[in-house]
Amino acid sequence: MVTIRQHGDDQALFDMARFLADIDRFFSVDSWDIKVLWCTGENALEIEERSASGLVLTDHAFRDLYRGIHQTIDGEFIGLSSGQKVIKLSAFDSTFWEVSGPPEFEAHMLSTYGAWRPQA
DSSP states (O other), X not given: OXXXXXXXXXXXXXXXXXXXXXXXXXXXXXXXXXXXXXXXXXXXXXXXXXXXXXXXXXXXXXXXHHTTEEEEEEEEEEEEETTEEEEEEEEETTXXXXXXXXXXXXXXXXXXXXXXXXXX
16 A cells, blocks of 8 residues: 555645546456545535445446546545456545555556655
8 A cells, every 4th residue: 555645746636537547557447436425526415425335336437426526535446347356545634545456556656646745
């Protein structure tokens, strides 16, 4: 597992909409198991309510539902391929993401988005 920043130096926001291209390079995710406690953007309240106890969606349905979300404050996303977990991304308090997957994917995410470092 690696911990990456949620905000870049140029105030860029690192969130699922941006991560999907990275995920597509490494995996063939066919469904998502999501649990979103807090997010902002289109359909935010619906997503929070529907996924409070966990929600499994096809990859297409997930992308369609989540397309209008700007930021995940707190949430968990488990990417599945043929029913097997291949990746997990967890957002914490609008501060950082924990990313779990194969070492080459974790290394890619760390080098692309940068390590999260707690404020001193």
